[in-house]
Amino acid sequence: MTATLIDGKAVSQKVKIQVKERVEKLAQQGIIPGLAVILVGENAASLTYVKNKKKTCEALGMRSDLHQYPDTLTEQELLTKIEELNQNPEIHGILVQLPLPKQIDEFKVISAISPEKDVDGFHPISVGNMMIGKEAFLPCTPHGIMELLAHYNIDPAGKHAVVIGRSNIVGKPIGQLLLQKDATVTYCHSKTKDLASITAQADILIAAIGRAKFIDHTFIKPDAVIIDVGMNRDENGKLCGDVDFQDVQETAGFVTPVPGGVGPMTIAMLMGNTLQSAEKGLSKTK
């Protein structure tokens, strides 16, 4: 039997339709959700992502301002821009595209964004609230993964979830979100010994390693749910994930493709977070 495809493109469309309906309701009250996206430098992939964010915002009836700077921008200049956006009542979400050039301290920059506008969910206050299960903007990729699991009726409760990767934006938070849904979570990383013996116990495997097609059928348990967060190029320059999609077909129960899996969900969840921020602002003025 071949694995069931987890179709992130289709699920993200569904999420975006729901967001659009809520945006239209807000517009009747004179509020247009506004997202400010800051891009520093000329990273080609980042430019594609920020353009996609802008295009998606506009398609859903939201405002999106792209602030683009050369990689010579100083940290202070960036902090000044963030402060200006923090004060702008028409902007409900602020996002600084990562990675940033080396001269800029990522933590300082993320911490400068008002937590109320932190639609990426990267601010230490957002992370802290998420950790203790309080209301917070959830980071978009992990949030998108949880949405995909829910859509396919995959309940993490009692399952062994193995996360490969410990980044602040994917690995650490997805483990926490799975834990909150009562999964038993194991984190693996570059220093983990005998990785395959651990991943082979996973009912849900999250691959966020950054190595093209690294996970093949020898790493996985029969019928496991495989979520591929990788975004790599193969030997022919073709986009691929951390999972060898073809090779796991006969073993996995469910698998996300790359492209068309987790990636589109990231942008859809960002739209949801921006809308949520605008809705919160409205309820405060009532």
Ligand SMILES: Nc1nc2c(c(=O)[nH]1)N[C@@H](CN(C=O)c1ccc(C(=O)N[C@@H](CCC(=O)O)C(=O)O)cc1)CN2
């Ligand atoms: N401030 C942030 N920076 C970064 C984030 C983030 O969530 N916030 N995540 C990634 C990049 N990213 C969004 O910013 C992102 C990556 C990939 C996709 C996506 O849709 N991928 C497509 C393929 C796209 C292609 O053809 O190149 C897919 O998987 O189908 C969306 C968003 C790092 N930085």
